[in-house]
Amino acid sequence: MCILETKNVYKVYLDQKKTKGRLVLNDVSLKIDEGEFVCLIGPSGCGKTTMLNLMAGFETPTRGEVLYRGNPIKKPSWERGVVFQEYSLLPWMSVIENVEYGLDGKKLSDKEKNQIAMDCLTMVGLSEFIDHRPNLLSGGMKQRVAIARTLAMDPDIMLMDEPFSSLDEQTRRRLDGEVCDIWLKKQKTIVFVTHSVDEALLLGTRIIMFSQSPGEIVKEWSISVDHSKRDLTANEFVSLKQEILSTLQACSCADNYTNNPKMIKIEGE
Numbered sequence: 241m242c243i244l245e246t247k248n249v250y251k252v253y254l255d256q257k258k259t260k261g262r263l264v265l266n267d268v269s270l271k272i273d274e275g276e277f278v279c280l281i282g283p284s285g286c287g288k289t290t291m292l293n294l295m296a297g298f299e300t301p302t303r304g305e306v307l308y309r310g311n312p313i314k315k316p317s318w319e320r321g322v323v324f325q326e327y328s329l330l331p332w333m334s335v336i337e338n339v340e341y342g343l344d345g346k347k348l349s350d351k352e353k354n355q356i357a358m359d360c361l362t363m364v365g366l367s368e369f370i371d372h373r374p375n376l377l378s379g380g381m382k383q384r385v386a387i388a389r390t391l392a393m394d395p396d397i398m399l400m401d402e403p404f405s406s407l408d409e410q411t412r413r414r415l416d417g418e419v420c421d422i423w424l425k426k427q428k429t430i431v432f433v434t435h436s437v438d439e440a441l442l443l444g445t446r447i448i449m450f451s452q453s454p455g456e457i458v459k460e461w462s463i464s465v466d467h468s469k470r471d472l473t474a475n476e477f478v479s480l481k482q483e484i485l486s487t488l489q490a491c492s493c494a495d496n497y498t499n500n501p502k503m504i505k506i507e508g509e
């Protein structure tokens with residue numbers, strides 16, 4: 241069943257005078273079904289974060305529609321939990337307070353909030369660090385807290401924007417595995433932005449590639465291999481990676497958008 245859909249979405253960011261705008265997403269239509277693990281990849285600046293922000297409700301499309309369970313997304317909602325690239329923890333709060341804080345909008349007793357926060361922190365392996373302040377945690381641990389905070393909200397869909405890109409390779413792989421476990425155990429839908437083709441191959445049930453800006457969907461791949469059986473050195477993964485990398489290279493070689501952005505005149509301005 242479709243949980244999230246973008247229908248012919250265009251996104252233009254206006255310049256300061258608001259007379260012209262930069263086209264960032266160009267007619268993007270996609271459907272995400274419940275339970276999918278969708279990875280978005282593409283050249284830098286192609287609009288992946290913008291896409292995620294539209295799905296979260298932080299941005300609205302200039303033209304087209306973004307639908308959650310068939311209804312237009314008008315604002316952020318706990319049903320669509322976001323994990324950002326930076327840890328975004330409140331430094332004056334302890335680990336458990338950071339997770340409980342996310343539950344403030346829900347009608348729950350303090351005891352219930354505490355129990356949910358504890359369960360989620362246990363799930364990400366931080367039950368022994370609940371009283372620590374964020375500054376005492378490693379980058380990987382901070383990102384685990386951020387994941388626990390999003391999980392605590394029990395969202396339908398988790399939107400993750402390069403959540404592990406600032407971590408070392410080993411920690412990143414471990415956290416990839418943990419997200420995969422969460423996806424399996426909690427049966428969430430996940431949309432995950434990454435620059436790493438390996439990460440997309442390890443995690444995605446579908447990989448969607450965007451073109452050089454203005455972003456359009458270039459190609460997508462479905463991966464049905466069980467996560468526990470994914471071996472990036474196996475022939476099928478080596479050739480898939482090669483195919484994805486050459487597609488990425490081809491669409492990154494287009495005219496340099498930064499020097500030559502597609503400007504749109506805004507009607508009526």
Ligand SMILES: Nc1ncnc2c1ncn2[C@@H]1O[C@H](COP(=O)(O)OP(=O)(O)OP(=O)(O)O)[C@@H](O)[C@H]1O
Binds near residue numbers: 253254282283288453
């Ligand atoms: N709020 C904004 N106002 C104006 N321009 C913006 C805004 N947000 C993003 N942009 C521009 O839109 C383009 C796409 O940005 P976006 O962050 O969505 O791309 P991305 O694919 O996620 O990039 P990266 O892979 O480098 O993180 C960029 O040129 C960026 O400068």
